[in-house]
């Protein structure tokens with residue numbers, strides 16, 4: 001049978017780590033996947049740091065990041081000191097990188113996906129499938145959608161989501177973690193709906209396309225049966241089993257679920273809460289205060305999911321899966337949003353300034369997500385019902401200080 005070709009769209013700290021995982025697995029399953037994995041790289045000139053094991057005095061000048069990755073198999077800027085598999089091919093052209101790929105893994109800071117997705121329209125295999133590893137939500141005026149939905153709709157494909165308690169540097173060093181992958185396509189391909197060795201899952205059978213919707217979208221904005229192209233039968237079906245094969249490693253344990261909204265929202269909203277955790281920690285208030293903002297934050301995350309994605313989200317995804325409370329805990333312990341917010345309070349400067357000076361080009365997602373989620377809540381007249389989300393934005397924009405947090409979140413109990 002034909003082999004699936006995989007492209008990772010993005011090559012930052014998490015993008016490079018996911019490419020490493022995927023490339024290890026394509027090599028381990030040569031009967032199912034093409035061994036080489038294309039990785040789209042936003043091209044830039046980079047000088048190899050002098051403390052890098054790949055430092056080469058003859059290459060002391062800035063070079064293209066793609067050249068460095070393909071020659072030294074290290075992303076010296078975004079994932080330094082990690083040897084990448086040789087079957088990762090860094091490609092500066094996103095259109096060329098996705099050519100003939102059946103599986104597209106989207107993994108870049110959410111502020112950049114719009115432009116990239118536009119460039120891909122009409123350039124991908126019509127029967128490709130996507131997995132979004134992006135932590136953020138897509139807000140346009142008074143509407144909100146998941147990036148998986150938005151990518152899927154824009155490209156005319158089905159896109160699932162991967163999210164978990166996944167600090168990239170730990171996983172790149174092959175320290176054990178868990179993750180959650182949600183994949184629940186409309187049932188156009190009976191092979192895809194049948195888990196290996198089992199019968200179709202209940203939720204897949206019951207996924208209904210509301211008749212009143214236009215023919216291209218279902219009620220959640222996903223590409224409908226009418227538009228979705230079946231994976232040709234000379235390829236292995238793109239189902240839960242194959243995505244587990246592609247992402248599961250001894251150090252990266254995958255649980256497959258159907259709740260794409262729950263998986264995506266956990267990863268997006270916890271970034272706002274992690275900023276609050278950083279604020280109170282930077283203020284020197286210790287672990288009890290941090291636990292308090294995590295408690296209130298989790299309640300707001302679940303409330304948000306139920307209120308705006310209630311027809312598809314399962315509250316259990318937030319409490320039972322890696323993408324929920326576990327991601328909240330890890331992000332509030334060692335994530336970049338937490339660390340930068342903490343440093344900002346300790347130094348008396350803005351979070352965006354710390355992002356610029358400390359992250360070497362990596363991007364925070366919590367600051368923009370706080371703005372986007374609050375602007376969406378405002379258009380719905382609901383902003384006061386989410387006092388922690390509001391407090392984070394008001395602190396970021398100087399309308400409140402960290403000292404106001406206890407009184408502000410007390411409103412959650414009113």
Ligand code: NAD
Pocket residue numbers: 010011012013014015016041042043078107108109110112133134135136166167168169361362363364365
């Ligand atoms: P990152 O924070 O390392 O961001 C840097 C990346 O953005 C680089 O690849 C850079 O080339 C790219 N970039 C910069 N300017 C660009 C532009 N104008 N257009 C396109 N790309 C541009 O990225 P990351 O850590 O790989 O994060 C990607 C997603 O994964 C985010 O949504 C993040 O929340 C999520 N995530 C990150 C981690 C982590 O620990 N890093 C873990 C889980 C999930």
Ligand code: 13P
Pocket residue numbers: 135164165166167168271274327330331334335336337338364365
């Ligand atoms: P940060 O972007 O705050 O580092 O969070 C990483 C993450 O999503 C861990 O699961």
